[in-house]
Amino acid sequence: MKRVFRALALVGITLCGATVGRAQGPTPGLAGFNGGYPTDEAAQHAHDAADLNRAVQSYRTFFPTVSGAAIFDGTLKVGVVPNKVFGYMDTKPRHVGYTLNSDTPYGGILLDLHAGPLVIEVPPGPLLGAGLDIHQRWIADMGLPGPDGGKGGRHLVLPPGYQGDVPAGYFVARATSFRVVAGMRSLPEHGDVPGAIARLQSIKVYPLDPSTPWSPPTWIDMTPKPQDTTPNAVEDNLRFWEALHQVVDQEPPLANLRTHYGDLAALGISKGRPFTPDARMKRILVQAAREGAAQMRVESFADRRPDRVVWPDRAWQWAALRFENGSFDTPDYTDTYARDKWFYQAIAASPAMFRRDPAAGSLYWLGLRDREGAYLDGSKSYRLRVPLPVPGKLFWSVTVYDAQTRSQVQTDQGKAALRSLFELKDLTGTSADLFFGPTPPRGQEGRWIKTLPGRGWFAYFRIYGPQAPAFDGSWKPGDFEEVQ
Numbered sequence: 001m002k003r004v005f006r007a008l009a010l011v012g013i014t015l016c017g018a019t020v021g022r023a024q025g026p027t028p029g030l031a032g033f034n035g036g037y038p039t040d041e042a043a044q045h046a047h048d049a050a051d052l053n054r055a056v057q058s059y060r061t062f063f064p065t066v067s068g069a070a071i072f073d074g075t076l077k078v079g080v081v082p083n084k085v086f087g088y089m090d091t092k093p094r095h096v097g098y099t100l101n102s103d104t105p106y107g108g109i110l111l112d113l114h115a116g117p118l119v120i121e122v123p124p125g126p127l128l129g130a131g132l133d134i135h136q137r138w139i140a141d142m143g144l145p146g147p148d149g150g151k152g153g154r155h156l157v158l159p160p161g162y163q164g165d166v167p168a169g170y171f172v173a174r175a176t177s178f179r180v181v182a183g184m185r186s187l188p189e190h191g192d193v194p195g196a197i198a199r200l201q202s203i204k205v206y207p208l209d210p211s212t213p214w215s216p217p218t219w220i221d222m223t224p225k226p227q228d229t230t231p232n233a234v235e236d237n238l239r240f241w242e243a244l245h246q247v248v249d250q251e252p253p254l255a256n257l258r259t260h261y262g263d264l265a266a267l268g269i270s271k272g273r274p275f276t277p278d279a280r281m282k283r284i285l286v287q288a289a290r291e292g293a294a295q296m297r298v299e300s301f302a303d304r305r306p307d308r309v310v311w312p313d314r315a316w317q318w319a320a321l322r323f324e325n326g327s328f329d330t331p332d333y334t335d336t337y338a339r340d341k342w343f344y345q346a347i348a349a350s351p352a353m354f355r356r357d358p359a360a361g362s363l364y365w366l367g368l369r370d371r372e373g374a375y376l377d378g379s380k381s382y383r384l385r386v387p388l389p390v391p392g393k394l395f396w397s398v399t400v401y402d403a404q405t406r407s408q409v410q411t412d413q414g415k416a417a418l419r420s421l422f423e424l425k426d427l428t429g430t431s432a433d434l435f436f437g438p439t440p441p442r443g444q445e446g447r448w449i450k451t452l453p454g455r456g457w458f459a460y461f462r463i464y465g466p467q468a469p470a471f472d473g474s475w476k477p478g479d480f481e482e483v484q
Helices: 002-024 040-076 193-201 239-250 255-266 279-301 336-345
Strands: 085-089 106-112 118-122 127-133 138-143 153-158 171-174 179-186 204-207 218-221 362-367 381-387 392-402 417-419 431-437 448-450 457-466 480-483
Touching (some): 040 106, 040 179, 040 239, 040 279, 040 336, 085 193, 118 127, 138 153, 138 171, 138 179, 179 193, 239 255, 431 480
Parallel strands (some): 085 218, 153 171, 431 448
Antiparallel strands (some): 085 106, 106 179, 118 153, 362 457, 381 480, 392 417, 392 457
């Protein structure tokens, strides 16, 4: 019996020793760690993975910033000068910009708030626009969707950190960057484009302090010149980070993104510090740009969220997933997925843009698949049947965009939209058929937009002054149907 107990005791000691030994050895998932310390190879792998994670997340967070800087810089290149020279444009496909449209002329007003508080005086009339900081964060709505309601008003834009007195009689907006873009649109009533452009040029900008050195800004016509206000050329390479570093270095940090600026600092991007990545960091940043761009493209064009669907029996999606405000905020969190989807395919955001009720100034639906669920293909021909009348107080349009550039399709046809004020102004009957494809259907050339074989495309259906049937489901357009 004593031998049995002695044997059991020895087994117990052995088992305990084995248990302790396992507890002190490598933990599952931590291969390459000896005694709790990483090998050189494990350390390098972990550093690379951590920096790549930081970089991909930073790419997505700051994509609107780099896109906003591209808007500012692309407008500078065609002759606009902050505070001094503004530009107007009857938009054409040669003007490359995320989901720009030719429904209305645009006015590009670039401001530099180093000059101090500036006033944008909007005249009465059918104008609509918004003020945005360099990060494309909403500052102010102006014109019809703004507090002046189209009756005209003075909008005071205050620079970051402004502590001075704010006089009465202004609609006050506080900017979070010194560079500000005021994008204005003028509705061409009865198709009067020259009148709409003249209305844009009647917008005035001047300093709040009359002693500030100032000359009244002049206006130039940006229509004839090709223009690119997108980050397409930099979105998948190191230049994305160079553009971001420039903004970080020149503008105040955003208070609610402090941890994200910390990630940028770990990647070598911070205020007052040159951006000089070594070969390893360049490799990681380029990989992150490519992966970030791919992820945002998938969110934008292969969205799986149930709330993307406008009507269960149609392929149309909401262009913007959130509608409560212009900042993608829910009561509990910021909807970063919705933010990614919007800014990858579009520009600017404001509360007025996303509303889903008859008080909205405009309405945007995204169409990128046909009735069978396939992506729209530039080599195929499609028909879109639109019930009449379309429920809008002002007008409506369908604009075609290249899926690669997210800008209006560029073909020898020279246009990308079918608009109720122009091509479709004489519609009659209970419905209208619109056509899209590489060749026009016989006799329907006026209702056709040319597409390019080998290129995917998508469409925005816009209604200006939308009415209740556009929201309650009692009116809806058909789907794109392939035709032979």
